[in-house]
Amino acid sequence: MVKICCIGAGYVGGPTMAVMALKCPEIEVAVVDISEPRINAWNSDKLPIYEPGLDDVVKQCRGRNLFFSTDVERHVFESDIVFVSVNTPTKTQGLGAGKAADLTYWESAARMIADVSKSSKIVVEKSTVPVRTAEAIEKILMHNSKGIEFQILSNPEFLAEGTAIKDLYNPDRVLIGGRDNPAGQKAVKALTDVYAHWVPLERIICTNLWSAELSKLAANAFLAQRISSVNAMSALCEATGADVTQVAHAVGTDTRIGPKFLNASVGFGGSCFQKDILNLIYICECNGLPEAANYWKQVIKVNDYQKTRFANRVVSSMFNTVSGKKIAILGFAFKKDTGDTRETPAIDVCNRLVADMAKLSIYDPQVLEEQIRKDLSMARFDWDHPAHLQKIKAEGMLEQVCVVSDAYEATKDAHGICVLTEWDEFKTLDFKRIFENMCKPAFVFDGRNVVDAVKLREIGFIVYSIGKPLDSWLKDMPSVA
Ligand SMILES: NC(=O)C1=CN([C@@H]2O[C@H](COP(=O)(O)OP(=O)(O)OC[C@H]3O[C@@H](n4cnc5c(N)ncnc54)[C@H](O)[C@@H]3O)[C@@H](O)[C@H]2O)C=CC1
Numbered sequence: 250m251v252k253i254c255c256i257g258a259g260y261v262g263g264p265t266m267a268v269m270a271l272k273c274p275e276i277e278v279a280v281v282d283i284s285e286p287r288i289n290a291w292n293s294d295k296l297p298i299y300e301p302g303l304d305d306v307v308k309q310c311r312g313r314n315l316f317f318s319t320d321v322e323r324h325v326f327e328s329d330i331v332f333v334s335v336n337t338p339t340k341t342q343g344l345g346a347g348k349a350a351d352l353t354y355w356e357s358a359a360r361m362i363a364d365v366s367k368s369s370k371i372v373v374e375k376s377t378v379p380v381r382t383a384e385a386i387e388k389i390l391m392h393n394s395k396g397i398e399f400q401i402l403s404n405p406e407f408l409a410e411g412t413a414i415k416d417l418y419n420p421d422r423v424l425i426g427g428r429d430n431p432a433g434q435k436a437v438k439a440l441t442d443v444y445a446h447w448v449p450l451e452r453i454i455c456t457n458l459w460s461a462e463l464s465k466l467a468a469n470a471f472l473a474q475r476i477s478s479v480n481a482m483s484a485l486c487e488a489t490g491a492d493v494t495q496v497a498h499a500v501g502t503d504t505r506i507g508p509k510f511l512n513a514s515v516g517f518g519g520s521c522f523q524k525d526i527l528n529l530i531y532i533c534e535c536n537g538l539p540e541a542a543n544y545w546k547q548v549i550k551v552n553d554y555q556k557t558r559f560a561n562r563v564v565s566s567m568f569n570t571v572s573g574k575k576i577a578i579l580g581f582a583f584k585k586d587t588g589d590t591r592e593t594p595a596i597d598v599c600n601r602l603v604a605d606m607a608k609l610s611i612y613d614p615q616v617l618e619e620q621i622r623k624d625l626s627m628a629r630f631d632w633d634h635p636a637h638l639q640k641i642k643a644e645g646m647l648e649q650v651c652v653v654s655d656a657y658e659a660t661k662d663a664h665g666i667c668v669l670t671e672w673d674e675f676k677t678l679d680f681k682r683i684f685e686n687m688c689k690p691a692f693v694f695d696g697r698n699v700v701d702a703v704k705l706r707e708i709g710f711i712v713y714s715i716g717k718p719l720d721s722w723l724k725d726m727p728s729v730a
């Protein structure tokens with residue numbers, strides 16, 4: 250019986266291995282982590298991450314052929330295939346700070362694998378890593394191999410949060426990169442056999458190691474680039490009276506472009522897009538390719554511009570000051586159907602409004618108050634590093650923030666509402682009731698184009714929707730470029 254172990258029980262390790270265990274009942278799968286609270290949560294009724302469909306998958310196989318454990322070394326020792334799905338955050342200090350991937354956690358996992366192994370293993374890069382990381386990992390493993398054979402494969406993950414289970418059941422492709430030699434290809438075949446339990450062979454792409462590693466960074470960069478393209482267009486739409494939804498539809502019906510991932514927004518968030526593009530920029534620079542680096546830098550610049558532009562629009566529309574005004578923030582997660590707040594655009598928007606002395610009342614259906622306070626008090630890139638390395642900002646600013654448990658409470662007596670996550674429940678709110686309980690004029694700033702602007706205007710709101718023609722109030726306010 251093949252035994253699989255995955256180091257890192259996070260957003261990727263947990264769901265990926267749960268689906269693998271479900272689809273391969275004859276394989277024993279252990280997900281291990283150094284974080285005891287995380288493993289305890291995986292073994293409880295309240296899983297550590299919110300992901301539609303995940304509870305059901307875990308319930309079906311936990312205790313049968315799926316195990317969660319902090320006994321990292323024992324499971325690595327016993328496994329034939331070891332996935333490594335630890336975090337690979339942006340470095341916060343030293344060489345490449347603010348851009349390069351921090352491989353501390355990966356390196357420590359690799360050293361531990363080398364230390365505890367007594368039999369040959371396939372080691373699979375599941376984390377997103379810089380191209381040619383496998384070479385470094387190979388050196389660490391081989392240096393202490395005691396005659397054991399290690400084969401390194403790159404098998405990047407493409408799931409998106411909120412749809413992880415669906416994506417894992419039915420992936421567009423599974424990518425496996427290995428060495429171009431018989432031992433490497435044997436390892437590729439072994440991993441292909443695992444995925445072939447549920448993924449059609451024609452969707453399993455096998456490449457060399459470096460192509461697989463780079464394809465993951467490239468895929469995220471291309472996806473983020475589409476969003477920055479449509480967001481840059483949204484600014485021009487507002488200036489000219491065009492409607493970004495109509496433009497995106499017209500552009501996306503060209504089959505060469507395609508309709509997906511063209512929704513204008515307050516900016517993209519999530520733990521990976523920015524981190525992976527920064528990593529790509531750093532790799533381009535290290536390879537003496539400044540023009541290529543600058544191209545990708547622009548994707549992040551436009552994203553920052555979009556978040557700033559949104560916050561500036563809020564302030565300028567409300568007579569250029571939000572000082573002392575209550576602003577309701579609806580949605581804090583980086584997208585709907587997840588409780589994840591990593592790099593959410595809400596952090597930037599909230600910080601800017603707090604700096605302008607607004608009082609924020611925040612509601613998100615899935616995000617806990619403790620998480621929101623932590624996010625608003627942490628320095629850039631610190632969230633993905635251990636607590637003792639995090640730099641916490643002055644506590645005082647957070648006095649202006651309160652976190653509440655429903656949208657009606659958040660909006661009561663507010664001057665304005667910012668919709669920052671596209672949760673379905675925001676579409677069906679009783680906006681008449683909300684309007685009655687707000688200070689007038691009452692504003693809605695829709696950063697996700699989820700509310701029905703026509704209806705809201707009929708009720709009496711002044712509505713700003715990203716990339717949509719501006720109503721006369723907003724047109725008359727000073728420019729926010
Ligand atoms: N979150 C996502 O949707 C996606 C993430 N990725 C990539 O997958 C990787 C993991 O991402 P997430 O699951 O989101 O991270 P995460 O932070 O949720 O999980 C990583 C886990 O690794 C554990 N860990 C770190 N060092 C360890 C060690 N030496 N031994 C045992 N456990 C250790 C941490 O305690 C943590 O629980 C990253 O490289 C990310 O870029 C790829 C595709 C999607």
Ligand SMILES: O=C(O)[C@H]1O[C@H](OP(=O)(O)OP(=O)(O)OC[C@H]2O[C@@H](n3ccc(=O)[nH]c3=O)[C@H](O)[C@@H]2O)[C@H](O)[C@@H](O)[C@@H]1O
Nearest residue numbers: 406407408409410510511512514516517518519521583584
């Ligand atoms: O490497 C990763 O971590 C993953 O990153 C993204 O997945 P994820 O960040 O979970 O979620 P997305 O659906 O891609 O959304 C990212 C951000 O872009 C925003 N977005 C998305 C689509 C769109 O049209 N407009 C837009 O603003 C979302 O609201 C969100 O803030 C990719 O979609 C996954 O393929 C990849 O595996």
